[in-house]
Amino acid sequence: MKRLLIVDDSKLMRDMVAACLRPLGAVTFEFAGTGLEAIERLALAGFDLVVLDLNMPDVGGIEVVEFVRSQDRMRALPILIVTTRGDDESKARVLAAGASGFLPKPFAPAQIIAEVRRLLPVERAAT
Amino acid sequence: MGTTGTPGTLHVTFRVGSADYAIPAALVLHLESFEVATHVPGAPVYVAGLVQVRGRVVPVVDLRKRFGLPEVPHALDHRVIVVQIGTRVAGLLVDSAREVVSLDKATFEKPPELIEAQASGFVTAVARGPKRLLLIVDVATVIGEELAHGK
Amino acid sequence: MSDRVDLQEFVGAFVAEADELVGSANSLLLEIETANAAGASRPRAVRDLFRALHTLKGLAGMIGVEPIVEIAHVLESLVRTADRAGGSLRRAAVDVCLQGVAAIGERVRAVAEHRGPAAVPPALLEAIAAALAGDERGPSPPAPIVAAWDAKLGAGERQQLGAALQDGGHAWTVTFAPGEELAARGITIATVRAALGALGDILKVLPRATPGPPAGLAFDILLVSDAAAAVIADAAATSLERVVELRLPGVVAGPAPAAASAEPLLADIPELEDDAPVTLGRSLVRVELARLDDLQEQLSLLIVSRFRLDRELAAHAAAGHDVRKLREIAALQGRQLRDLRRAILRARMVRVAEVLEPLPLLVRSLARAAQKEVRLELDARDAELDKAVADRLLPALVHLVRNAVDHAIELPEERVARGKSRTGTVRVRCAALGGTHVELAVEDDGRGIDRAAIARRAGHAIGDDRDLLAALVQPGFSTRDIATRTSGRGLGMDIVKRIATEILGGELALVTAPGVGTVFTLRVPLTISVIEVFAFECGAQAFVVPVAAVDEIIELPADLATEPPRRRGERVPVRMLDCRGHAVPLLSLGTVLAIDPGDGARKAIVTRRAGEPVAFAVDRMLGRHEVVVRPIDDPLVRVPGISGATDLGTGRPTLVLDLGALDLSGRERPN
Structure with a gap:
């Protein structure tokens, strides 16, 4: 079971992202409504992937990415940025900050599934 | 400008290796000193690279390499002669640029066959300069006009 | 959809x-x-x-x-x-x-x-x-206020803090460190935020990594509140020493805050003053394009000198000087440059409807020559494009429209026999895409492209429409088999593709259905002059790559890439990168470009070639820049994968790479 954290200040958007990703199968979704909550959740528990909005009150997506990348434990945590600000400048900022992927809103379900598939760590054989 | 009184066409002369060359001044936009060019991986080996001149990005042909001469260390005398043919603008990297002379086209002679064969189309004529013989360079061939139309 | x-x-x-x-x-x-x-x-x-x-x-x-x-x-x-x-x-x-x-x-x-x-x-x-x-002529941001929070606050937040302090309010930095124990008691940043919000205004919250437990994390909360420190500490489930009132040695007696400047100042400006942008169409000035080019050239010089400034700033910062003030000014100037660029771009915009004006005449004469009946529908609404893009785009559109009339639309009798109207329709549609791109579609209701004929011609099977397009755009691909009698000319789709992708940095797509029609879609940027790039170093040389082409930038641990078996061959060696368990081919860019063995590579740029991820190892990243790209089109330097040149402030050209188009065969170039 993979653990995904979906971060967006709109509940509806969180629900839609989860609905889009449901076909992935073996995943559980958890949600955060602000960048702050996201950081707190990530600091306290292990996730396999984060779907992150950019524009949120107080602490935006970029700051979340920067925080995550500053933590040794989460250096490799895949972060997919999902944002209405789909311009190249935003993309450059988030990739430079260390995000793993960038998907402009609106997106089709197939697009976000493809991105998450690309980013989600593949199960490794037991040793 | 070292022009002479005789009627003729203005040419810019320059030196590459031990020979003196000339090209029509009408083709020359300006002369630039040369420090370094941006290497363009995958370009023909005789392309020294790109330089920025007067807000324009221009490819530079290293005439030593183009003419099959050994490389020499960078020297202060090196010049880039910026030429324009049609809409194309390119630079010619030469050992040194000499002067502007007026050459009477009537005195141009076809180069001896052996020289012409060796120069593989780069030299169209031999002219008598004020001091020495000058090889008249076909600029279009040197900057690879066949590349432009070849494909 | x-x-x-x-x-x-x-x-x-x-x-x-x-x-x-x-x-x-x-x-x-x-x-x-x-x-x-x-x-x-x-x-x-x-x-x-x-x-x-x-x-x-x-x-x-x-x-x-x-x-x-x-x-x-x-x-x-x-x-x-x-x-x-x-x-x-x-x-x-x-x-x-x-x-x-x-x-x-x-x-x-x-x-x-x-x-x-x-x-x-x-x-x-x-x-x-x-x-x-x-x-846009609104009041400028007020002076910065509190040094500790200075760089972190937006203009609005600063104004709010300034106003509160000037009214005699109190500002606090409250630190909250979350932990599992607290979380178990239901105390999280969300509850703390709510509790503090009830005591005053929260202007900003910043997460910060802390050494050690509980979670290696603390939040600094900037709060404006008249409550007592103890009350605040209680609300924040934190200790008293973690509630620090902001003293204000750094208060700048700047211009009076918005209170004074908002309405009254602007009220003096007549509402109907006519300096609206040209695009609003209220008053028009014709400007020679050369002058706009000039303006843009000047702007590009400004951007270049801006890079120099950044470089100097970084050098000073590295030398341990305090450059915070300078940074702030530089950031402001950066925004102003961007605004200026936008303003210039706006001035360069032409209406797509105008660009399409030559098409009706073209279609009329083509249809007459081919003895067909064709109706042309143009639908560009209010879409606009940079003149430079429009000029380059038109030949591609002409090509597609010509093909539609010559090859796709059937003769009237044939159409009637197939149960279609005598008159064929060619539609050219244009729509803006999210402020950065426009999409142009050339649609016809003709016979559709004959897959079987293309497959025969290409000598291999054709799968979906993408395969079909890939075959059509092969240079020199002649499609006489599907051409009508009236025109035996090949489609020249390679040129359309080149314009869409190489010249304009866009995309070309195709949808076709037999007997129903064909749609070619061009997706191109509104402007081609300024793009966002990542700069990096490979060998001793700097390069840039458009951000649009980058999927991810990853660290390259020394032991991550394994080398799969390789038969002797000319190709550049490919290693295999373990990217979260997915196998991604990794190539040394230095080796691909034959400039460096690639031993010093520390980073990899993940991009896509034909839809599949590919990583290119480079020495180090040099940051992101907004650059003016000059196309390199001289045949001397026309190399697949090198799409242009730019100036990063060094005074010499830096190559712009198109990683997806690089030649990976490792062949030597001709002399």
Whole structure:
């Protein structure tokens, strides 16, 4: 079971992202409504992937990415940025900050599934 | 400008290796000193690279390499002669640029066959300069006009 | 889009959330207006308003309600401008916003009642654009206030802090460190935030990594509140020493905050002053393109010298000098440069409808020559394009339209025999895509492209439309087999592809159905002059790559890439990168370019070739830049994968790479 954290200040958007990703199968979704909550959740528990909005009150997506990348434990945590600000400048900022992927809103379900598939760590054989 | 009184066409002369060359001044936009060019991986080996001149990005042909001469260390005398043919603008990297002379086209002679064969189309004529013989360079061939139309 | 169908089940939830957002936008606007009347400003409300509009736009986009996206988008721009200018919204702008929000509300209701939402009245968009043009002259950001928070605060937040302090309020930095124990007791940053919010205004919260437990994390919260420190500490579930009042040696007696500058100052400016952007069409000035080119050239010089400035700044910072003030000015100047660039770009825009003007005559004469009946429909609405893009695009469009008339549309008798109307239709559509790109489609209702004929010609099987397009754009691919008798000419699709992708940095797509018709779609950027790039070093040479082409930038641990078996060959060696368990081919860019063995590679740029991820190892990243790209089109330096040159402030050209197009064969180039 993979653990995904979906971060967006709109509940509806969180629900839609989860609905889009449901076909992935073996995943559980958890949600955060602000960048702050996201950081707190990530600091306290292990996730396999984060779907992150950019524009949120107080602490935006970029700051979340920067925080995550500053933590040794989460250096490799895949972060997919999902944002209405789909311009190249935003993309450059988030990739430079260390995000793993960038998907402009609106997106089709197939697009976000493809991105998450690309980013989600593949199960490794037991040793 | 070292022009002479005789009627003729203005040419810019320059030196590459031990020979003196000339090209029509009408083709020359300006002369630039040369420090370094941006290497363009995958370009023909005789392309020294790109330089920025007067807000324009221009490819530079290293005439030593183009003419099959050994490389020499960078020297202060090196010049880039910026030429324009049609809409194309390119630079010619030469050992040194000499002067502007007026050459009477009537005195141009076809180069001896052996020289012409060796120069593989780069030299169209031999002219008598004020001091020495000058090889008249076909600029279009040197900057690879066949590349432009070849494909 | 059929892909969106899944999301239609959310329409009900959308209506509910959108209603709520419209409601809160309205009350925020009323709050702002009330404050305006009292000569005060409400930066926080402006920011919340921005976020409400932003969320509305995003949700409406997902559900596919374009008119709401459109209105929310322009309103959002207006409010963002206000926020950046210090957080005050002029009365005229508030009025326009109220109209816009009302228009959104109407369309939400339409969605709720399963009616199609009405298109956006142009008058409304124009009114918003006019307010925006007016607001761009708005007050400049107030002076910075508290050093510790200085760099972290936006203009609106600064203004709010300044105003509060000048009114004799108190500001605090409250530190909260979350932990599992606290979380178990139900105390999280969310509850702390709520508790502190009840005591005053939270201006900003910053996470910060802390050494050691409990979670290696603390939040610094900037709070404006008149409550006592102990009360605050209690609310924040933190200790008293973690509540620090901000003393203000750094208060700058700057210009009086918005209170004074908002309405009265601007009221002096006549509302009808006619300096609206040219694109609003109120007054037109014809400008020679060369002058605009000149302007842009000057701008590019400015951007180049800006790089030099950044470089010097970095050097000073590295030498241990205090450059915070300079950084701030540099950041401000950066924004101003961007605005200037936008303004110049706006001036360079031409209406696509104008660009398409030559087409009707072309179609008429082509149809006559081919003895066909063809109707041309143009639908460019209000789309605009940079003149430079338009000039390059037109030949590709002409090509596609010519092909449609010559090859795709059948002769009238044939059409009738197939049960179609005698007259064929060629449509050229153009629509803006999210402010950075436009999409142009050339559609015909002709015979469709004959897959079998193309497969025979190409000598291999053709799968989907992408395969088909890939075969068509092969240089020299002649498709006489599908050409009509009237024209035996090949399609020359390689040229169309080259214009769309190499020259304009866009995309070309194809959809075709036998007997029904064909659609070619060109997706091109609005402008080709300035793009966002990552700069990096490989060998001793600097390069840049467009951000649009980059999927990810990853660290390259020494032991990560394994070398799969390799038969002797000319190709550049490929290693295998373990990317979260996915195998991604990794090539040394230095080896591909034959400039460096690639031993010093520390980073990899992940891009796509033919849709598949490929990583290129490079030595190190040099940051991101906004650059003016000059195309390299001289045959001497026309190399696949090298798409242009730019100046990063060094005075010499830096190559712009198209990693997807690089030649990986490792062959030597001819002399």
